[in-house]
Structures are given as C-alpha cells and as structure tokens.
Amino acid sequence: MSSLFHNYARRPLSIVKGQGTVVEDDSGKSYLDFTSGIAVTNLGHSHPAIIDVLHRQSEKLWHISNLFDSPEQEKLADALVSDSPLSHAFFCNSGTEANEAAIKLARKHTKKSVIITCEQSFHGRTFGAMSATGQEKIKQGFGPLLESFRHVPFNQLDALEEAVDETVAAIMIEVIQGEGGVHVINKAFAEKVQSICHDKDILLIIDEVQTGISRTGSRYAFEQFELEPDIVTLAKGLGNGFPIxxxxxxxxxxxxxGPGTHGTTFGGNPLAVSVAQKVTELAFDPSFIQQVNDKGTLLKELVSPLLNNSSVKEIRGTGLLLGIELTSEVSSIVKQAEQAGLLLVPAGSHVIRLLPPLTVTREELISASTILNDLILSKVSIDS
Structure with a gap:
C-alpha cells in the first residue's frame, strides 16, 4: 500500500535523470520526452546554464521573505513586462496561484464580481481557479463552487456578447486551450474579446501558464493576435522545472x-528568481524564438501526412504546442509510444499533445514523428 494519495493516474514508469530531450528510467531505458513535464522544461532537462545559476544562488541565499526589497525580483519583472502592455509583476509558485491572484486583482480593481471564461478552459484546481475552469470533470465531487463565473463556448461570438453585462469584471481566456484539446483562438473571437473589453471597460486576463515563455513561437501567445491584456498569468516554462x-x-x-491585499511566503524566492532570470534571458532571445518557429513548422510538416488517414480528424496548434485529434481514444497510442521510447501526454481522451523541449533537435523531431506516425498508421490498419 502506497503512502501517497492516489490523486494522480500515475504510469508505472520511474524517470530518474534527463539531459536535453532525453530522459532515462530506473532500468536504464531512454526516452524522447515530448511532454516537457507538461510544457515546463522548455529549455530541456539539466540545462548547464540553469544548473550553474541555481548552484551559484544556492550558495548565497535561499529565502528571506517578501518583507524586504528584492532587486532581483525587479530585474525579472522588467524582463517579463518589457515591450508589452504590462507594467508590474507579482511572483508566486504556480499557475493556479497566478490565476487566483488575477481573479482577486480583477475583482478588487473593478469592484465587480463576474468573470467570463470559456468552456473546455483550464485555469487550475484551487477553488477560484477551479470555478473559472470550463471542464465539469475537474469540478465533480467538490460541492458548490464560486458562482461568479460564466462559461461561454470558445470561439463563439454570439455567446460571448450575450454573457456580457454591467456586472462583468473581466474576460479570462487562453489563446490556446492546452488541457482542453489544443484549440487555438480564432482571429474574429480575439478581436471581439478585445473590442468588448475596450468598449465596456472590462479587464482582459490571458492565461499563458502553458503557452508562455516562447512555447508557441513568440514570448507570449497573445502577441500573435491583436490582443492587449490587462493581466497575464505565467508559470510552467518560467522556471524550467523550478517552481515559480x-x-x-x-x-x-x-x-x-497595495500592501496587505495579497501575498505568498515562498513566491519570488531567490532560487526561483535566479532560475527564471536565466530562462527569460535564453528563451526571449529573438534568434531562439526564430528557431522555435522553424522547429514548429518542421514538426507540423512531419506529422501532416497523418491527415491523409480517416482516423485523424485534425492537427492543431502553434510553435511547439501541437495537438493531433483522432476519431478514437489515444490512450493505447500513448502507451505504445512509451514502449517505443517516446513519452507523450494527451489533451483529453482523443487528442495527442506534442510538447517537446524548445531545444529539441531536428533529428529528435524526425525520430519522434516517425514513431508516432508508424503507431497511428498501424492502429488504423488493425482497426480497419
């Protein structure tokens, strides 16, 4: 009997080390990691520059609390808001915490309580973030949630307009719904969201927890659309595995x-900030972002022949966040891929999500797509 709660459907696989895109289990078998810890290790496993900065910071200071000034937090904040509609940062430990802070700030600033979110969205598992999430399976069994959220179908203009009234504080969206199936916002919906927020003085919150830090081929996914958010939330790739x-x-x-409105004990601690400074330095470099775009284009090309099969409905996504939707459940393919040395993560029951490190090589993209294409084609052959 395990001493752990069984709240995770864990795979019977123990990963013990990693380097770049390749990880190794406790039996010595190697795998191409196309999960990146669910869009976390954007710069790959055991990146030498990140190891170095963390080691150096660990010998200076681990924790001092937010009772004191933090020049290093200031530097990281400057890097994150530079050349954007944003001006200030609050640091915490996770995406859920970032979204909780966004919800609190929106309600306090506007003195209104209703926040519009989208069906199939995912914003976290604490009560506020879970209430914002547009997936019923996340909410089952927890009793009444916060009532001040309205969920509208993603990319449906009429439903969005109907949900807006004088009680709405903010519209909260993901530019790409990662957990919801890798659905990308369309241009018309993005424009409608922005115009409503502008015309009715409603705040725009963009959840970039999964899409931020160059994952989609720009620093933030919203930069690829005519969107000017009032609030953006980040986590995952910001620390490359270190919680921030x-x-x-x-x-x-x-x-x-202001003082006393919100806080965190560990948020923005020196270790996390030192790592995130190095991550942004590397991931926000224009030449690096161009490489992400080039690799994203290549990955789409490599898997695009699957569209010739009736079992593949659609390939969606941007940069190195792709979803392959099948007509059947993908759990068996994910398991077979693991056996073949490729780690994948689904996005719902029918979508395979591809999330390689942004440092993935061309050869690794080719190897992974070959495994995946062969598995899907063989499944089609068997099923037919």
Whole structure:
C-alpha cells in the first residue's frame, strides 16, 4: 500500500535523470520526452546554464521573505513586462496561484464580481481557479463552487456578447486551450474579446501558464493576435522545472494591489528568481524564438501526412504546442509510444499533445514523428 494519495493516474514508469530531450528510467531505458513535464522544461532537462545559476544562488541565499526589497525580483519583472502592455509583476509558485491572484486583482480593481471564461478552459484546481475552469470533470465531487463565473463556448461570438453585462469584471481566456484539446483562438473571437473589453471597460486576463515563455513561437501567445491584456498569468516554462509563477498587470492596476491585499511566503524566492532570470534571458532571445518557429513548422510538416488517414480528424496548434485529434481514444497510442521510447501526454481522451523541449533537435523531431506516425498508421490498419 502506497503512502501517497492516489490523486494522480500515475504510469508505472520511474524517470530518474534527463539531459536535453532525453530522459532515462530506473532500468536504464531512454526516452524522447515530448511532454516537457507538461510544457515546463522548455529549455530541456539539466540545462548547464540553469544548473550553474541555481548552484551559484544556492550558495548565497535561499529565502528571506517578501518583507524586504528584492532587486532581483525587479530585474525579472522588467524582463517579463518589457515591450508589452504590462507594467508590474507579482511572483508566486504556480499557475493556479497566478490565476487566483488575477481573479482577486480583477475583482478588487473593478469592484465587480463576474468573470467570463470559456468552456473546455483550464485555469487550475484551487477553488477560484477551479470555478473559472470550463471542464465539469475537474469540478465533480467538490460541492458548490464560486458562482461568479460564466462559461461561454470558445470561439463563439454570439455567446460571448450575450454573457456580457454591467456586472462583468473581466474576460479570462487562453489563446490556446492546452488541457482542453489544443484549440487555438480564432482571429474574429480575439478581436471581439478585445473590442468588448475596450468598449465596456472590462479587464482582459490571458492565461499563458502553458503557452508562455516562447512555447508557441513568440514570448507570449497573445502577441500573435491583436490582443492587449490587462493581466497575464505565467508559470510552467518560467522556471524550467523550478517552481515559480507570475501575474503581470498593466499600470492602471497598480494601486489596486497595495500592501496587505495579497501575498505568498515562498513566491519570488531567490532560487526561483535566479532560475527564471536565466530562462527569460535564453528563451526571449529573438534568434531562439526564430528557431522555435522553424522547429514548429518542421514538426507540423512531419506529422501532416497523418491527415491523409480517416482516423485523424485534425492537427492543431502553434510553435511547439501541437495537438493531433483522432476519431478514437489515444490512450493505447500513448502507451505504445512509451514502449517505443517516446513519452507523450494527451489533451483529453482523443487528442495527442506534442510538447517537446524548445531545444529539441531536428533529428529528435524526425525520430519522434516517425514513431508516432508508424503507431497511428498501424492502429488504423488493425482497426480497419
């Protein structure tokens, strides 16, 4: 009997080390990791520059609390808000915490309580973030949740317009719904969201927990659309595996988050900040971002022949966040891929999500796509 709660459907596989895109289990078998810890290790496993900065910081200071000024937090905040509609940052430990902070800030600033989110969205598992999430399976068994969230179908303009009234504080969206099936916002919906927020003085919150830190081929996914968020939430790739989250906000929100309004014991600690500084330095470099775009284009090309099969409905996504939707459940393919040396993660029951490190090589992309294409084609042959 395990001493752990069984709240995770764990695979019977113990990963003990990794380097770049390759990880190894406790039996010595190697795998191409196309999960990246679910969009976390954007710069790959055991990146030498990140190991170095963490080691150096560990010998200086681990924790001092947010009772004191932090020049290093200031530097990281500057890097995150540079050349964006955002001006200030709050640091925490996870995406869920970042979204909780965003919800609190939106309600406090506007003095309104309703926040519009989308069906199939995922914003976290604490009560506020879970209430914001548009997936019923996440909420089952927990009793009444917060009532001040309205969920509308993603990319449906009429439903969005109907949900807006004078009680709405904010619209909260993901530009790409990662957990919800890798669905990308369309241009018309993005424009409608922005125009409603502008015309009705409603805040726009963009959840970039999975899509941020160059995952989609730009620093933030919203930069690929005509969107000017008031709040952006980050985590996952920001620390490349070291826990850190961030909520970024525009200048007009500054006075609404004064002393005592929100806080965290561990958020923005020196270890996390040192890692995130190095991550942003590397991941926000324009030449690196161009490489992500090139690799994303190549990956789409490598898996695009699957569209010739009736079992593959669609391939969606941007950069190195792709989803392959099948007509049947993907659990068996994920398991077979693991046996073949490729780690995958689904996005719902019918979508295979591809999340390689942004440092993945061309050869690794070819190897992984060959395994995946062969598995899907063989499944089609068997099923037919």
């Amino acid at each position: 989250g961030a909520m970024l906000g525009s200048a007009k929100l500054f006075d609404s988050f």
